[in-house]
Amino acid sequence: MPLYLDDAVPPPMPRAFLDVLLDGYTFFGEEAVNPAMVIGLLRERLLPLLPDVHKSLFDLRGQTSWDSLWLLYANLATASGGNDKQLMASAAVVSIFVRHTTRPPREVEFPAHLELASFARMADVLGLPKAHPHVGAQEVAAPLYAFCRYCWLPQRSRSVCDNHSTNSMSRDKEGGPVCAVATHKQVQRLRPAFEKELRRLVSAEEWQFHESEFSLAVMVPPSGLGSWLKERRPALSQQLEANGRKGEVRLLPALLQVLYGDKGVDVAQAVGGSVHLLTPATARAEAWLCAWEGRASWGGQRRGAGKAAAPSRIKDTTQPNQ
Numbered sequence: 216m217p218l219y220l221d222d223a224v225p226p227p228m229p230r231a232f233l234d235v236l237l238d239g240y241t242f243f244g245e246e247a248v249n250p251a252m253v254i255g256l257l258r259e260r261l262l263p264l265l266p267d268v269h270k271s272l273f274d275l276r277g278q279t280s281w282d283s284l285w286l287l288y289a290n291l292a293t294a295s296g297g298n299d300k301q302l303m304a305s306a307a308v309v310s311i312f313v314r315h316t317t318r319p320p321r322e323v324e325f326p327a328h329l330e331l332a333s334f335a336r337m338a339d340v341l342g343l344p345k346a347h348p349h350v351g352a353q354e355v356a357a358p359l360y361a362f363c364r365y366c367w368l369p370q371r372s373r374s375v376c377d378n379h380s381t382n383s384m385s386r387d388k389e390g391g392p393v394c395a396v397a398t399h400k401q402v403q404r405l406r407p408a409f410e411k412e413l414r415r416l417v418s419a420e421e422w423q424f425h426e427s428e429f430s431l432a433v434m435v436p437p438s439g440l441g442s443w444l445k446e447r448r449p450a451l452s453q454q455l456e457a458n459g460r461k462g463e464v465r466l467l468p469a470l471l472q473v474l475y476g477d478k479g480v481d482v483a484q485a486v487g488g489s490v491h492l493l494t495p496a497t498a499r500a501e502a503w504l505c506a507w508e509g510r511a512s513w514g515g516q517r518r519g520a521g522k523a524a525a526p527s528r529i530k531d532t533t534q535p536n537q
């Protein structure tokens with residue numbers, strides 16, 4: 216379908232950016248517009264309007280799709296910080312091209328697991344394997360990346376993990392994952408903030424990776440995990456400290472205990488030495504912990520009303536190095 220610019224209401228923006236939309240309207244005419252045509256026009260007309268430092272955002276990998284253009288919009292909006300008028304205008308232009316090439320406007324959502332798509336792209340750049348580990352015994356093994364809609368644990372049924380199902384009997388048991396402190400209703404209410412924080416974290420991290428010319432340590436490292444967590448996953452790092460773990464001694468088992476509870480041992484076996492495969496799960500966990508920490512005071516004004524226990528109550532059951 217063509218560009219239905221008359222359906223769009225562009226926000227206030229510098230004239231040069233508005234001209235990109237008008238040029239697209241003139242250039243495409245009544246021709247059906249596809250993603251390759253859009254990215255070609257954006258690189259020709261929009262890219263020269265931006266400082267060189269931001270041009271790497273347009274280096275989309277693989278075949279251009281509406282989803283990848285929507286990610287470009289997200290990365291531009293994130294990079295703007297809500298203050299850079301050029302980047303904000305660029306994001307608005309990309310959004311209009313994506314949404315208004317159908318009538319009614321295209322309803323575009325972020326990929327179901329934005330963190331997995333980002334992980335795959337960065338792993339390709341770094342030449343790292345992108346395995347899809349399965350956790351548990353073969354007959355009941357669960358894909359590590361088949362995430363529960365509410366957290367980072369593998370789902371069991373109806374896109375929900377054992378801890379966050381409506382009839383969960385395993386919530387908040389000793390030796391459970393840190394997210395098990397939240398009830399089904401609580402994670403339902405938490406989900407919008409969790410997903411918003413996840414989009415922000417993942418988009419910002421991939422943008423920083425490109426800005427660093429692919430030198431930023433974005434993957435869970437085989438060594439120096441403590442420093443990496445403090446830099447890339449500060450909420451997770453604080454959770455480990457709350458559980459009594461400091462320094463590098465047996466830090467990976469402690470991290471897996473926080474993330475997966477007693478099943479952390481199974482996850483360790485599933486990923487083996489490829490600890491970078493934990494990167495998407497740590498992104499979801501970081502976003503979840505940030506959302507949980509920043510949640511509103513649910514349940515009225517009574518002290519402690521409606522609140523589950525803080526995540527730090529989960530006991531550390533890993534054994535120190537002998």
